[in-house]
Amino acid sequence: MILLLVICISILFYYFLFRVWIYVSEVKHRVRIESAIRENEENLRITLNSIGDAVISTDENGNIKRMNSAAENITGWLSKESLGKSLTEIFTIFDPSTGVKSENPFLQIVRSGKTLEISDLAILFDKKGVEKKISRTAAPILDMSGKIVGVVIVFRDISEKIRIEEQLRQSQKMDLIGRLTGGVAHDFNNMLAGILSASEVLELKSGNDEKSMKFITFIKDTALKASGLTQQLLNFSRKGVRVSENVDVHNSITMAVDILRHSISPDIKILIEFNAVKSVVSGDASQLQSIILNLVINARDAMPDGGEVVIKTGNLILNPDFCTKTGFTIDPGLYIKISVSDTGSGISDDLKSKIFEPFFTTKSAGDGTGLGLSIVYGNVKDHNGAIEVSNGEPAGTVFDIYLPVVENVVWKKEKDSAIITGKGTVLVVEDEFILRSITESILSDLGYRVLIAENGEAGLGLFSSNFHQIDVVLMDIVMPVMGGVEALKLFKQIDSSAVVYLISGNIENLEIDEVMSYGASGILQKPLAITELSRVVSEGVLRKTGIQPAE
Ligand SMILES: Nc1ncnc2c1ncn2[C@@H]1O[C@H](COP(=O)(O)OP(=O)(O)OP(=O)(O)O)[C@@H](O)[C@H]1O
Ligand SMILES: [Mg+2]
Incomplete structure (x- = not known):
């Protein structure tokens, strides 16, 4: 009897052990599967976020299941807030020529069951209502049995590409009309x-x-x-006489304004703000005067009840990206920016692309030939420059002209100049040769001793052996070998009081708080105006040494 009891208890005990073993194995198996799924999910997320194109995928009902960071940037919607929302809520597109809403790509795919290769462009409004021109393709997601279980849309923002193409077409048209x-x-x-x-x-x-x-x-x-x-x-048509000599843009502006003051009603104030230190360009004084005359006369015509015209100059270093964006064939380097702004009627967006065309005028016959701005355009191009038009704040129009300046002309150190000179040592870490050399030349003209390096690693070498003397570091963020953020962290390990300013071409895409938390003294946006550069460096020296800039 006892023996039977012992046997029963043993069987029960081993059975219990067996069940526990099965349970533990199942849990282990599940944990392995879950971790594999998580790993897959993470890999997929990283892969999707590394793609330059925007990707959105949906479930079988057309609700969003996934979107990558490029899609977040273009649509303005965060992935976490769009999950589960209908595709049409985040991705509604319109035909650019008719303005009519296009069919939801999800429905198109479900109906056709095929990948859609859509070559024409579409208009997408992002979360804030900003218009983006996009190209896109859409494909079905199929399960093992071939059933559609969702749709994936791949798209990219081509607004900038289209703008540059349009500008190029415009410039070719202008050249042709000019020749004719x-x-x-x-x-x-x-x-x-x-x-x-x-x-x-x-x-x-x-x-x-x-x-x-x-x-x-x-x-x-x-x-x-x-x-x-x-x-x-x-x-x-630029068949007129053109001389090429060193001309001080400030003189041309002053002379043009002197002529205008006699012919413009006193209701219109002309204000001048000369902030450029390097204002000499190679060109033709009469063409430069004609630019100012035409712009100010147009401003006068746009302000029949009076107002203000402000002519402002400043120096700026243009980087390659900025040069491409202007649509003009201009080289990176040091420029003078001449801004002519008015408080007049403004120019509507649809007219902005036409105003530089010869014979385009909104004035009545006899009041305008429509040649003024096309002459300005030609003159700016002759000086290897660029011109842009934008809306004034809060009203009116602003024309910005960029002209390359002649280097090696002596700096004017006017007492009230917005340029601040100083003393100290600045380390410039920048991979672009032109920007590096120009920044070096400007800073030495301003009175600083300058050390230069072409990437973070070279900068680190210079910094570790000279950090006692270096007052300020100006460092690009995106560089080969070692970028600015990584170098910043290492600089701070060597000298926690180092004053390091990071410079970025695309500040909008930066995690500013994160970068600042590594100890950056500030983040500056390229292109950097010289007034800004001189101010930042002198503030940096003050921070580091407590010494005020020289008077
Ligand atoms: N500052 C401005 N404010 C508002 N509209 C402007 C301004 N500048 C130019 N425009 C618009 O651009 C058009 C073209 O200017 P443009 O100088 O080429 O010709 P115009 O002034 O009409 O004639 P013209 O200069 O030959 O006497 C103008 O008719 C006007 O509609
Ligand atoms: Mg005009």
Whole structure:
């Protein structure tokens, strides 16, 4: 009996052990599967976020299951807030030519069951309502049995590409019209010369016949007016005379404004703010004056009830990205920026692309020929510069002109200048040769001793052996070998009081708080104006040494 009891208890005990073993194995198996799923999920997330294209995938009902960071950037929606939402809520697109809403790509795929290769562009409004031009493709997600269980959409923002293409087309069109106009104007000028000399002969021959003299004078005056217009056409087509010499833009502005003050009503104030230290460009003084004359006369016309025109200058280092974005073929380097702003009627967005075209005018016949801005455009191009138009704040219009300046012209150190000179040692870490050399040249002109390095690693070498003397570090963020953020962390380990400013071409895409938490003294946006550069460096020296900049 006892033996039977012992056997039963043993069987029960081993059975219990067996169940525990099975349970533990199952748990281990589940943990392994869950960790494999998590690892897969993480790999997929990292892969998707590393792709430059935006990706959104949905479930079988068209609700969002996943979106990568590029999709977050373009749509303005965060992945966590869009999960489960209908695709149409985040991704509604419109036909750019008709403005009509396009069919939801999810429904298109479900209906056709095929991948959609859509070549035409579409308009997408992001969360804030900003218009983006996108290209996209969409494909079904199929399960093992071939059933559609969702849709994946891949798209990219091509707004910038389209803008640059449009600008290039515009510039080619302007060149063509310029050549045609130049040819016509040239022949026309010769014919006018014939009319003028014939009328002069008639004048001599008519004696004192009053009636004939009246008509001859009329012919001569009209021919002279026509000849003035032809000169403008020749100027536009750049067949006019052009000299190339060192011209101080500030002089050209002052002279143009002197002429204008006599012809512009006192209701319109013309204010000048010269902040550029390097203001000498290589070019033609009369063309530069003509730029200012045309812009200010347009501003006057846009302010019939009076207002203010501000002409401002400043120096700026243009980086390659900025140069490409202007749509003009200009080289990176040191520029003078001339801004002419007014408080007038402003220019609507649809007209902005047309105003530089020759003969485009909104003024009534006799008030405007529509040649002013096309001459400005041609003159700016002749000086290897760029011009942009934007809306004024809160109203009006701003024309920004960028012209490359002549280097090695002595700095003017005016007492009230916005440029601050100083003393101390600055380490410049920048991979772009042009920016590095220009920053070095400006800082030494401002009075600093400058050390330069072409990447974070080279910067680290210089910093570790010179950190006792270095007052300020200016460092690019994106560089080969070692980027600015990584280098910043190492600089701070060597000298926790190091004053390091990081410079970024794309500040919007930066985790600013994170970068600042590593000890950066500030983050600066490229392109950096010289006034800004001089201010930041002198503040940096003050932070490090407590020494005020030189008067
Ligand atoms: N500052 C401005 N504010 C508002 N609109 C402007 C301004 N500058 C130019 N425009 C618009 O651009 C158009 C083209 O200017 P543009 O200087 O080429 O020709 P215009 O002034 O009409 O004629 P023209 O200069 O030959 O006498 C103008 O008719 C006007 O509609
Ligand atoms: Mg004009």
